[in-house]
Amino acid sequence: AQSVTQLGSHVSVSEGALVLLRCNYSSSVPPYLFWYVQYPNQGLQLLLKYTSAATLVKGINGFEAEFKKSETSFHLTKPSAHMSDAAEYFCAVSEDGNKLVFGAGTILRVKS
Amino acid sequence: EPEVTQTPSHQVTQMGQEVILRCVPISNHLYFYWYRQILGQKVEFLVSFYNNEISEKSEIFDDQFSVERPDGSNFTLKIRSTKLEDSAMYFCASSDRTPIGSPLHFGNGTRLTVT
Numbered sequence: 001a002q003s004v005t006q007l008g009s010h011v012s013v014s015e016g017a018l019v020l021l022r023c024n025y026s027s028s029v030p031p032y033l034f035w036y037v038q039y040p041n042q043g044l045q046l047l048l049k050y051t052s053a054a055t056l057v058k059g060i061n062g063f064e065a066e067f068k069k070s071e072t073s074f075h076l077t078k079p080s081a082h083m084s085d086a087a088e089y090f091c092a093v094s095e096d097g098n099k100l101v102f103g104a105g106t107i108l109r110v111k112s
Numbered sequence: 113e114p115e116v117t118q119t120p121s122h123q124v125t126q127m128g129q130e131v132i133l134r135c136v137p138i139s140n141h142l143y144f145y146w147y148r149q150i151l152g153q154k155v156e157f158l159v160s161f162y163n164n165e166i167s168e169k170s171e172i173f174d175d176q177f178s179v180e181r182p183d184g185s186n187f188t189l190k191i192r193s194t195k196l197e198d199s200a201m202y203f204c205a206s207s208d209r210t211p212i213g214s215p216l217h218f219g220n221g222t223r224l225t226v227t
Contacts, residue, residue, distance in 0.1 A: 032213040043116070043203060043220040044155070051213035090155060097213040098143070099168055102155040 002027050002093045004103035012109040019078040021106045023065075023091030026072065032094040033074045035065055038105075039087045047089070050074060051097075061085070086110045118204050118219035125194055125226055133189045133222045135204030144187045145205040145216060146179065148172070155203065161187065194226045 007022040025031060033050040048059025055067040061084075065076045074091060088107045092100040117136045125131050137144050146158040159169040161179050178190045187206075191198055201223050205216040 034215060036218070041220070043118075044205075044218040046215045046217070049213065049215050092155075094213070097209060098160060098207075099145075099157050100147075100155075100216060101157070104154050 002031070002095055002101040004091050004093050004101055006089075006091050006103035006106050008106055009104065010107045010109065012111060013081045014111050015083055016080050019063075019076070019081045019085065019108065021076040021089050021091075021108065023074045023076065023103060024072055025074060025091070025093045027093055027095055029095050032097050033065075033067060034092045034094070034100065035059065035063070035074075035076050036090045036092060036102075037087050038090065044090065047076070081108075081110045083110050083112065116204055116206055116217050116219035118202075118222050120222060121220065122223045123225070125224070127196060127226055128193050131191050131194055131224065133191075133202050133204075133224070135187045135189070135219055136185050137187055137204065137206030138208075138217055139185070141206035141208045141217070143167075143207045143209050144179075144181070145207070146189045147203045147205065147218075148200040149203065149221075150197075150200040158189075158202075191224075194224075196226050199224055199226045 003026040005024045035047040036044040048057045050057050050067045058064045063078045088105045090105045091103040094100050119134045144161040149155045159173045160167045176192045180188050201221045203221045204219045207216045
């Protein structure tokens with residue numbers, strides 16, 4: 001069965017600092033992996049996806065994630081946080097590219 | 113950019129009442145989904161729908177739930193007799209699944225409150 005663990009329900013960084021949001025997954029087959037972002041009162045917006053091409057995936061708004069099979073990880077990073085990055089971030093896994101299994105989410109706070 | 117739209121954004125209903133949540137998926141998408149998020153919990157899969165039938169459903173999607181594509185544009189989720197525990201944010205999503213692994217596009221959600 002698939003599962004996703006996001007370490008840290010809340011992460012706080014200073015503006016300009018590195019953002020690192022952690023995601024570990026469990027899957028019985030090579031997975032499809034996604035990061036979604038949810039701004040207040042909005043839906044889930046796709047940040048980036050991994051579908052077995054390059055292991056380093058670049059997404060929107062300067063975010064990227066690296067697929068590490070040996071660590072079963074898909075951590076999300078951004079070199080320099082911006083105030084507008086404050087939101088909740090969800091990692092998700094899919095074995096068939098259809099049904100998504102989500103992590104619990106990480107709320108990112110950016111301090112000025 | 114085309115988007116998934118959901119109506120209403122908020123719905124308050126009394127326990128035992130029927131509710132219909134509406135969604136307009138992206139026009140060229142063929143795969144449709146409902147997810148829900150109870151406050152403070154994970155986003156959970158409810159059901160997927162393709163070619164006018166349910167392709168997969170979760171344990172949550174019991175006989176109280178049904179989905180329908182009544183015309184060429186709308187996709188609805190009906191809860192026949194709401195319970196307090198149905199209070200949640202309900203997200204509709206669509207995908208073209210070409211290629212496999214194409215992402216789901218989500219709407220802004222309907223917040224359902226059952227009193």
